[in-house]
Amino acid sequence: MNFKHKTPFVVAAVAVLSSVASAQIGQAFRSYSERTAGPEVFKTGALTWTGTYFPLTNFSVSGAIGNGGGTHAAWGQTIALSATRPLRNGRDLSFGGWYFHSNDSKDLYQVQLGLFEKPHTIMGKDSKEGDEAVLATSLGFQAAYLNSNKGNASSTTALAIYDVDLPKNRFRLQFGGGLYFDLADQIEPTQNGTNTEFPLVPRHTVSLTYFANASLKLKSRKPSSGAWSINGGVWYVHDRNVDFNRFTLGIGYSF
Numbered sequence: 001m002n003f004k005h006k007t008p009f010v011v012a013a014v015a016v017l018s019s020v021a022s023a024q025i026g027q028a029f030r031s032y033s034e035r036t037a038g039p040e041v042f043k044t045g046a047l048t049w050t051g052t053y054f055p056l057t058n059f060s061v062s063g064a065i066g067n068g069g070g071t072h073a074a075w076g077q078t079i080a081l082s083a084t085r086p087l088r089n090g091r092d093l094s095f096g097g098w099y100f101h102s103n104d105s106k107d108l109y110q111v112q113l114g115l116f117e118k119p120h121t122i123m124g125k126d127s128k129e130g131d132e133a134v135l136a137t138s139l140g141f142q143a144a145y146l147n148s149n150k151g152n153a154s155s156t157t158a159l160a161i162y163d164v165d166l167p168k169n170r171f172r173l174q175f176g177g178g179l180y181f182d183l184a185d186q187i188e189p190t191q192n193g194t195n196t197e198f199p200l201v202p203r204h205t206v207s208l209t210y211f212a213n214a215s216l217k218l219k220s221r222k223p224s225s226g227a228w229s230i231n232g233g234v235w236y237v238h239d240r241n242v243d244f245n246r247f248t249l250g251i252g253y254s255f
Contacts, residue, residue, distance in 0.1 A: 047083045050096075052231060054078040054250030057100065063242035076102035078248065082112075090118030094142075108148050116140030116163065124168075132167040139163075142176075154183040157209065170217035177210035180237055211235040215252070226255035 057078045062071040082096025094114040101107050117140065121133035140161045147154050159178035166172065182205045213233035220227055228251065235246040 047085050048254060049081070049083050050252055050254040052078075052080040052082075052098075052250055052252035054080075054231070054248045056247075056249040058247045060245045061242055074102060074104070076100055076106075078250070092116040092138075092140075094140075106148070106150055108146060108153060110144050110146045112142055112144035114140055114142035114161070116161075119163075119165070134166070134168060136165040136167065137163065152184045156181045156183065159209075170219070172215040172217075174213040174215075175211070177208070180207045180209045180239060181205075182207070182239055205239065207237060207239045209235070209237040226253055228253055 055077055057076045058073065059076070060071060060073040078098055078100045080096065080098035082094060084092050084094045086092055092115070094116065095112065097109065097111040099107065099109045116138045119136040119138040122135040124131065124134050140163065142157075142159045142161055144157045144159075145154075146156070157178060157180050159176045161174060161176040164173040164175075211233060213231070215229050215231045218228040218230065230250075231252050232249045233247070235244075235248075237244040
């Protein structure tokens, strides 16, 4: 992140949005595979798409920002599109991306790829064949790349994600954590006479990040139609000398 060429708001966006696509991709993580001849044989299913719009995206950043310090907050909007395909081994492959635009015309985009294990399901005591599970959980890994059209905001993330689905309650939770890699070459050494002075903060840094997201699927009058959902999430990153916090609230549609 280049402090000389970006506002503190974009700095916050790059750091915090690096993990999430959380509610965005959370809606498309699982499309259950169809069983074929044997209990461990799965047939590849069709893609499940999810589009999400977050009209409320708030970022706050605090710490050593540019030449000073303090806390700053800004608002923007995020749109996302993701897809999931069940694999033959019962795992799910997910991919997609999102685009963020701030109220002061800054932007940020992300592309991501994830792989999730076969869901572990718990059925109800009196459940029958074809009934929905009471609880379904799965572990996954997601890698993502971020950047901006307004300047060099190159960064990547590597996240472990735990997905908790309550199908009968139409409710889903997602928790994740991992590494945030700031790749932007913005802090250059300076020449002072015959001596080269290097900054205390290196050009490339690795930081920890974590998030939590929730989604509530709305009831549909037609079972075969797409599903609407209300999505929200929180996100935290500590990158270099700055703390980033993000809050999102929006609506999604799966088809």
